Amino acid sequence: MRFTLFVAAALLAGPALAQKPAKAPPPPHPGAEVYQNVCQACHMANAGGGEGAGRIPALAKNGALEASGYPIMVVTGGKGAMPWFRGQLSDQQIADVINYVRSNFGNKYKDKVTPAMIAEQGLPAPRGGMER
Amino acid sequence: MISSFEGPTRREILRAIGMMAGTAVLYQAMEVLGHAKETQFTGPPNLQGARPGTRVVVLGAGLAGMLAAYELGKAGYEVQILEYNNRPGGRNWSLYGGDTYTELGGATQKVGFAPGNYLNPGPWRIPYHHRALLHYCKAFGVALEPFIQMNQQALLHSSRAFGGKPMRYRELHADWDGNVAELLAKAIDNRGLDSAMTKEDADRLRLALREWGALDQNFKYTKSYRSSRRRGFERPQGGGVLGEPIPSEPHAFKDILDSGIWRVVSQHMSIDHQHAMFQPVGGMGMIGRGFARQVEGKITYNQKVTAIRQQGGKVTVTHSDTGTGATATTVADYCVCTIPLSVLSQIDVDCNPAMDAAIRAVPYSNSVKVGLEFKRRFWEEDEAIYGGISFTDQEIAMISYPSGKLHSDGPAVVLGAYTFGPASYKFAGMTPEERIQRALAQGSVFHPGRYQEEFIGGAAVAWSRSPFTLGCCAMWNEETRKQHYQTLVAVDNRLVLAGEHASYVGCWMEGAILSSLDAVTRLHKRALEA
Ligand SMILES: Cc1cc2nc3c(=O)[nH]c(=O)nc-3n(C[C@H](O)[C@H](O)[C@H](O)COP(=O)(O)OP(=O)(O)OC[C@H]3O[C@@H](n4cnc5c(N)ncnc54)[C@H](O)[C@@H]3O)c2cc1C
Numbered sequence: 001m002r003f004t005l006f007v008a009a010a011l012l013a014g015p016a017l018a019q020k021p022a023k024a025p026p027p028p029h030p031g032a033e034v035y036q037n038v039c040q041a042c043h044m045a046n047a048g049g050g051e052g053a054g055r056i057p058a059l060a061k062n063g064a065l066e067a068s069g070y071p072i073m074v075v076t077g078g079k080g081a082m083p084w085f086r087g088q089l090s091d092q093q094i095a096d097v098i099n100y101v102r103s104n105f106g107n108k109y110k111d112k113v114t115p116a117m118i119a120e121q122g123l124p125a126p127r128g129g130m131e132r
Numbered sequence: 133m134i135s136s137f138e139g140p141t142r143r144e145i146l147r148a149i150g151m152m153a154g155t156a157v158l159y160q161a162m163e164v165l166g167h168a169k170e171t172q173f174t175g176p177p178n179l180q181g182a183r184p185g186t187r188v189v190v191l192g193a194g195l196a197g198m199l200a201a202y203e204l205g206k207a208g209y210e211v212q213i214l215e216y217n218n219r220p221g222g223r224n225w226s227l228y229g230g231d232t233y234t235e236l237g238g239a240t241q242k243v244g245f246a247p248g249n250y251l252n253p254g255p256w257r258i259p260y261h262h263r264a265l266l267h268y269c270k271a272f273g274v275a276l277e278p279f280i281q282m283n284q285q286a287l288l289h290s291s292r293a294f295g296g297k298p299m300r301y302r303e304l305h306a307d308w309d310g311n312v313a314e315l316l317a318k319a320i321d322n323r324g325l326d327s328a329m330t331k332e333d334a335d336r337l338r339l340a341l342r343e344w345g346a347l348d349q350n351f352k353y354t355k356s357y358r359s360s361r362r363r364g365f366e367r368p369q370g371g372g373v374l375g376e377p378i379p380s381e382p383h384a385f386k387d388i389l390d391s392g393i394w395r396v397v398s399q400h401m402s403i404d405h406q407h408a409m410f411q412p413v414g415g416m417g418m419i420g421r422g423f424a425r426q427v428e429g430k431i432t433y434n435q436k437v438t439a440i441r442q443q444g445g446k447v448t449v450t451h452s453d454t455g456t457g458a459t460a461t462t463v464a465d466y467c468v469c470t471i472p473l474s475v476l477s478q479i480d481v482d483c484n485p486a487m488d489a490a491i492r493a494v495p496y497s498n499s500v501k502v503g504l505e506f507k508r509r510f511w512e513e514d515e516a517i518y519g520g521i522s523f524t525d526q527e528i529a530m531i532s533y534p535s536g537k538l539h540s541d542g543p544a545v546v547l548g549a550y551t552f553g554p555a556s557y558k559f560a561g562m563t564p565e566e567r568i569q570r571a572l573a574q575g576s577v578f579h580p581g582r583y584q585e586e587f588i589g590g591a592a593v594a595w596s597r598s599p600f601t602l603g604c605c606a607m608w609n610e611e612t613r614k615q616h617y618q619t620l621v622a623v624d625n626r627l628v629l630a631g632e633h634a635s636y637v638g639c640w641m642e643g644a645i646l647s648s649l650d651a652v653t654r655l656h657k658r659a660l661e662a
Contacts (some may be wrong), residue, residue: 041558052236052599056236
C-alpha cells in the first residue's frame, strides 16, 4: 500500500469527535492541539522522544530550539525520517506549535515565532507532493 | 498467414491475432507470451562462483536482508546477518496471542488473541502480479490463500450521505453505474456526444450502456428486476408461495454522489488492488519465518548497528547487543545494508557524500493499525459478509474482515483501523488502549449492537513509534527521485543498500525483493571484478 499523505488528507476530513468540556477552562495554548494531533505521534506526550534502532529526539529541555530558525527549518522542511509539514499545516499552525514547544516541556525561550517568519524562513513543500 | 516450416514465430502469431481481432487482443496475447509484464522479475538471479572465503555482512533481517543472504550464500559467499529485533521479518510481521510488543515511548502490549488469531501490523495483502515475492513464497514453502479485497456485501459509511447510515457497497456500486449509464444515454439522445463520435458508434454505445448500467427498455435506471439483480431485491427470490422477488428502489443519485462510492470503486480498479490478491495462511509473518528457515543459523538477533566503516579493503560494522549493551565489530569483505533510511540516516555510514545525502533525503510515512478480536464472526453469521473491507470517512478509514478460516466458529480478529494522513498522527499520539477504544467507537457505526458488545480485546501498532523503523515506508517524490535515487542504489565501494526504500515499488514487499535481487547481482559482479 502506498501512503499518500496529502491526497488522503483531503479525502479524510472526518467528523470531529473531540468532546467539548462542559465548562471552559483557561484557553489552551493554540499550539497545544497541533502538538497533540501531530508531533506527539513521534515525540511523545511528554516530548521525551524515544530510542530504538534509531532515535526520536526529545523536544523537552532541548537546547537546539534556542535559535527559532532551527525548528522553523525542521518543521517546514523535515529532517531525516521526519516529513515536511509545510502545506500540511498552515504557517499560523506551525508558528503556534513552535511557540508552544519553545515555552513548554522545560523550554523557556521568550521570543515568539510569527507566521510571517515561517513564510520568510520556512522551506517550501516539495514540488509535486508525494508519489502515488 | 502462418506458413513457416518450423512453425510460426511469436511475431507471426501476434500479427495473426492482431489482424483478426484488433489491438486489445494483441495486448492480451503479449501478456500470455511473456511480454508487457507487470513486474521486472524474470526469475531468480542464479549467482555463481564467489571467490572462496569472501565474507558478506547483511544488515537487517527483513525480507530484503534475508533474501540477499540466501542468494549470496547460494553463490558461495560466507554470509552473516545482524538484526536489531529478536525475530526475523522486519515489517513483515504478525502479532499473535501471547506476543508482547513495546513501542517507542515505552507502552507495552500483551496480545491476548485466541490461538491462531492475529493482527498484521504492516503488510497484509499481495497483488497477483508481484511475481518475485510469489516466486519465493512458493520456493520457501509459504502457503498462500486468497485475500478478499473487494466484497460487494461489505459496507460504505459516509458522514455526508444517507444521514450517516452505512450502505451496502453493492447497492451504491450498482446505483452509481446505473445512474452514470442513464446520464450518458441521455446525453446521446440530446446529441451531446455528436462531436465525440459517429452516429453509428453512439448507437452502439447507447445499447452498451443499457446492458452495463442495467437500464430498462427506456434507458432509465429504475426499480426493476434488472437493476435488482445487481443491487439486491427488496424481497429476494424464494420457493413456493412467496417465491416471487420484489425489486428494490434505487437510491437518489445525489446521495450516491455524496457517498463517495466512486473512490472505493476506483481503488479496486487499481492494479495493486485487483483480484486475485493473496495472504499467507496463518498471518503475514509466515513469509518472514519462511525466509528465515532458508538462512538458519546466519542471523544474529538483538544487534543494533551503530556504525559502518569502509577501510583497508574491508567493511567494519559496529553493533551493540540490545540486551547486554556489549559492543562488538563484525568485519567482512562486503556489506548489504537493508536498514530503513529512517534509521540509517542516524547511523555513522562511511560512504561518498552523495550517498550520504541520499540517505538523509527521504522522509517516512506513518500509519496505525488496530486489531479487534470478537467473540464470533457476527459479520458472517448475521450479515453474510465474508472477508473484504467496509470503508468509512472516519479516522479509522476502514475495517477489514478476516479472509482466512471463513465460516468457522469461535473468536476472530477484524482489522479495526488502518489510518492514513493526519489521522495516523492523531492515532499514533494516543496510548494503545485509547487507539483501541477509538477504533471500537468508530467501527461500531457498521455493526451497532454487536461491535462493542462482542468485543474481547485488541492490539494497536503505530508505525511512527515502531522501534525498528521509526515510520511506515519511504516517501519519495519527483524531485528526490531525480536527485538521489540512482546514488542511493549505486554500489559504493564495498557497500550496497537494499530494501523497500531502494525501489520504485514503494511500500510493497515486492519492492524489497526486487531491490535485494538487483543489489546482490551488482555486488556479486563487483566482487568478481575486484
Ligand atoms: C502499515 C504497512 C502496510 C503495508 N502493507 C503492505 C501490503 O499490504 N503488501 C505489501 O507487499 N507490502 C506492504 N507494506 C510494505 C512492506 O512491509 C515493506 O515494503 C517490506 O516489508 C520492507 O522490507 P525491507 O526488508 O525493505 O525492510 P524491513 O522489513 O523494515 O527490514 C529492515 C530490517 O532492519 C532492521 N534494522 C533496523 N535498524 C537496524 C539497526 N540499527 N541495526 C540492525 N538492524 C536494524 C529492522 O529491525 C528490520 O528487521 C506495508 C508496510 C506497512 C508499514
